[in-house]
Amino acid sequence: MSERTASAAQDFQVIGLVALAHGVSHFFQIATAVLFPLIKDDLGVSYAALGATVALYYVVSGICQTLAGFAADRFGARRMLFAGLALAVAGAALAGLAQSYAMLVCAAIVGGLGNSVFHPCDFSILNAHVSRQRIGHAFSWHGIAGFLGYAAAPAFAFAMAGAAGWRGALIGAALIGALVIALLAAQRGVLYVEPADARRPAGSGFASDLGVLASAPVLMCFGYFILAAIGFIAMQSFGIATMIALYGTSAALASAALTAYLLGASAGIFVGGFAATRWQRHDLIAIAGVGLSAGLMFVLASAWLPAAALPALLATTGFAGGLTGPSRDLIVRGTTPPGSTGKVYGFVYSGLDVGSMLTPVFFGWLLDGGRPAMVFYTVVLSAALMIATLLNLPGSRAAAAKA
Numbered sequence: 001m002s003e004r005t006a007s008a009a010q011d012f013q014v015i016g017l018v019a020l021a022h023g024v025s026h027f028f029q030i031a032t033a034v035l036f037p038l039i040k041d042d043l044g045v046s047y048a049a050l051g052a053t054v055a056l057y058y059v060v061s062g063i064c065q066t067l068a069g070f071a072a073d074r075f076g077a078r079r080m081l082f083a084g085l086a087l088a089v090a091g092a093a094l095a096g097l098a099q100s101y102a103m104l105v106c107a108a109i110v111g112g113l114g115n116s117v118f119h120p121c122d123f124s125i126l127n128a129h130v131s132r133q134r135i136g137h138a139f140s141w142h143g144i145a146g147f148l149g150y151a152a153a154p155a156f157a158f159a160m161a162g163a164a165g166w167r168g169a170l171i172g173a174a175l176i177g178a179l180v181i182a183l184l185a186a187q188r189g190v191l192y193v194e195p196a197d198a199r200r201p202a203g204s205g206f207a208s209d210l211g212v213l214a215s216a217p218v219l220m221c222f223g224y225f226i227l228a229a230i231g232f233i234a235m236q237s238f239g240i241a242t243m244i245a246l247y248g249t250s251a252a253l254a255s256a257a258l259t260a261y262l263l264g265a266s267a268g269i270f271v272g273g274f275a276a277t278r279w280q281r282h283d284l285i286a287i288a289g290v291g292l293s294a295g296l297m298f299v300l301a302s303a304w305l306p307a308a309a310l311p312a313l314l315a316t317t318g319f320a321g322g323l324t325g326p327s328r329d330l331i332v333r334g335t336t337p338p339g340s341t342g343k344v345y346g347f348v349y350s351g352l353d354v355g356s357m358l359t360p361v362f363f364g365w366l367l368d369g370g371r372p373a374m375v376f377y378t379v380v381l382s383a384a385l386m387i388a389t390l391l392n393l394p395g396s397r398a399a400a401a402k403a
């Protein structure tokens with residue numbers, strides 16, 4: 001086997017293992033939530049109370065994600081990745097064993113802790129091991145695996161619940177996670193990354209770390225992810241209800257449109273990997289994708305097209321948004337100083353959790369007030385702010401060249 005072939009094989013192995021871990025993390029994010037109708041009746045709790053456990057999950061994840069980035073740089077990304085997987089499995093198992101609402105709260109805290117490690121650890125491993133010519137594809141498959149995890153959770157949970165109840169479904173989910181841990185442990189050698197702190201220049205410390213996180217490019221990337229979360233929450237959590245209210249369509253058609261959006265996003269991420277590898281101006285790729293997505297979202301909010309066109313419209317919108325994913329991650333890579341990968345990715349990606357915490361109540365208020373179009377117009381506004389962020393990101397051209 002030639003050196004080039006061996007390098008490609010190692011790249012694909014690392015990409016596959018990290019993508020698998022990321023897919024499992026997304027699987028666990030909604031595995032409990034999709035079973036809320038069954039849990040509600042069994043434990044006698046309200047949807048509001050169950051929704052609070054989801055909010056708690058993301059609060060814990062958001063707060064701890066930056067800390068997990070520091071830990072990954074200090075103790076090693078592989079070690080923290082396995083710790084996160086173990087906590088995610090424990091969270092699902094606790095939820096499956098829950099006999100009270102208090103146990104569900106505990107499960108949300110444990111699961112949120114586990115969820116906090118994936119982005120800083122995943123990107124630390126990918127950036128350390130995957131060659132430059134394939135890093136765009138690595139980020140692409142990382143994103144696709146996340147969407148596949150989301151897609152697998154409802155199908156698995158409801159199939160298992162039909163046979164073994166909601167508790168059996170969650171215990172089964174935990175067993176799947178345990179099998180993934182065993183698979184990754186068997187190939188742990190290829191996931192090892194020397195702790196970044198061991199390669200730091202002399203004299204750097206916590207103050208310099210805070211300086212990196214407080215730098216303009218990193219803060220703007222953090223803000224970009226908050227804005228990106230607004231669109232994702234609008235579609236994933238409120239998209240069906242908003243389309244029903246705005247278009248007067250059936251739940252089945254609205255659900256099909258949301259599925260088309262998620263599939264389109266997955267396809268966009270796949271194509272985006274090739275675009276990010278071929279062209280170095282990742283900021284321009286991201287601007288083009290966000291701009292097209294915003295334009296289509298404006299058409300969706302304006303209700304100019306018949307309801308029958310929703311699946312095609314949403315599939316194209318999702319594709320445009322997904323196209324930006326690999327380039328977005330490469331922009332973050334280009335703004336990250338050596339030795340700070342875990343910290344920066346942990347902090348920047350915590351923006352997704354912040355956005356996921358802040359927007360659901362606002363969108364619910366809009367729907368309760370009979371203003372469904374404003375849900376989608378808010379996404380258009382957030383997209384415009386994302387474009388402004390990209391246009392003003394300091395050193396974006398230099399970052400593209402560095403990536």
